[in-house]
Amino acid sequence: MARMFSRKPYYMLAEVCDRWSLSMADITAYALEGELVVSIAVGGLPFAVSDIDHEDNGRPFHVPCGKRWHVGTIDLHRIEAFAVLEGREAAVGRFLSPTGELLEPLGEKDEHAHILVKQDILVVRHAELERFEAAHAKLPPLEHAVRSPTAPERRRGRGAPVKYDWEGALSEVIVIVNDEGVPPTQEEMMDKVRDWFARTVGQDNVPCDTSIRNRVSRFWNRIKPDVGRPSALRSIHDLPTARPPEKKRRAGP
Structure with missing residues (x-):
């Protein structure tokens, strides 16, 4: 059989x-x-x-x-x-x-x-x-359903589904910046976002590089490291804990 x-x-x-x-x-x-x-x-x-x-x-x-x-x-x-x-x-x-x-x-x-x-x-x-x-x-x-006084809300079609958890990825970016500081380059930030997706949903479901770059570029110029500009994201442990020594006064003539 x-x-x-x-x-x-x-x-x-x-x-x-x-x-x-x-x-x-x-x-x-x-x-x-x-x-x-x-x-x-x-x-x-x-x-x-x-x-x-x-x-x-x-x-x-x-x-x-x-x-x-x-x-x-x-x-x-x-x-x-x-x-x-x-x-x-x-x-x-x-x-x-x-x-x-x-x-x-x-x-x-x-x-x-x-x-x-x-x-x-x-x-x-x-x-x-x-x-x-x-x-x-x-x-x-x-x-x-026919006798219901109000018609049910029409469901959104499946034409443009939300595929990636970009809010979760942005939350990961905030954690990274808080714990490690801002990566030196945009490519390194993209690598961290890519790694987060790979850990979360698997390597086969990682967004393409173009999509990741499009998302990261939206905030990169506002947080990227800038030599000579104090960073508000720097850890408090990196700040000096003691006052700098005062200059000694010259003795009088």
């Missing part, structure tokens, strides 16, 4: 519809609202990779991190997912990695390109399937 496996890395939409008793129109609605992320599997394609960062007002911007060949699943933004699900196919020029990086397909000469995505190759990653099921297990019954 063949052994049955209940877990797979990803599932075709037909499997998902059967598992959840949903129609393709239902899947389309969830994808458009950003409540379900659909993906495609690629066997090794070149992409321009960018981290997605945010300005102080919350507006996202891209930090280019170079080129990479990707093997595995990549996610569709909800707008492109809707286009594929509604039209059965669409040319897509941007994707997201499972960790939230922006992936833009490249052609033979590294020019920006598109991938023709057909509806029948769309999949749902196992982690996304579990997340979706857990989220809906916590929802109230449909009748209660």
Whole structure:
């Protein structure tokens, strides 16, 4: 008797519809609202990779991190997912990695390109399937939701997720400056931020150098060592503890 496996890395939409008793129109609605992320599997394609960062007002911007060949699943933004699900196919020029990086397909000469995505190759990653099921297990019954006097707050789509704990990294910078003083160079400060991410989330999840430099440069000019300028960050133990000796007065004639 063949052994049955209940877990797979990803599932075709037909499997998902059967598992959840949903129609393709239902899947389309969830994808458009950003409540379900659909993906495609690629066997090794070149992409321009960018981290997605945010300005102080919350507006996202891209930090280019170079080129990479990707093997595995990549996610569709909800707008492109809707286009594929509604039209059965669409040319897509941007994707997201499972960790939230922006992936833009490249052609033979590294020019920006598109991938023709057909509806029948769309999949749902196992982690996304579990997340979706857990989220809906916590929802109230449909009748209660319909009768609710106020509509629930619309959830933010997954188009620009917050990938890195920059607040935690900044806290580490404060500790470093307090305990060790300001590193002599910006590169050394970047190394310390890089090491903190490696210890905290693993070497494979460290931001690219461009992202780290972008963050460090925001405060480096304000704290970098400046010869001849007293530092307010210097430890109190470095300050003189005794008054300098007074000059001796010359004896009178």
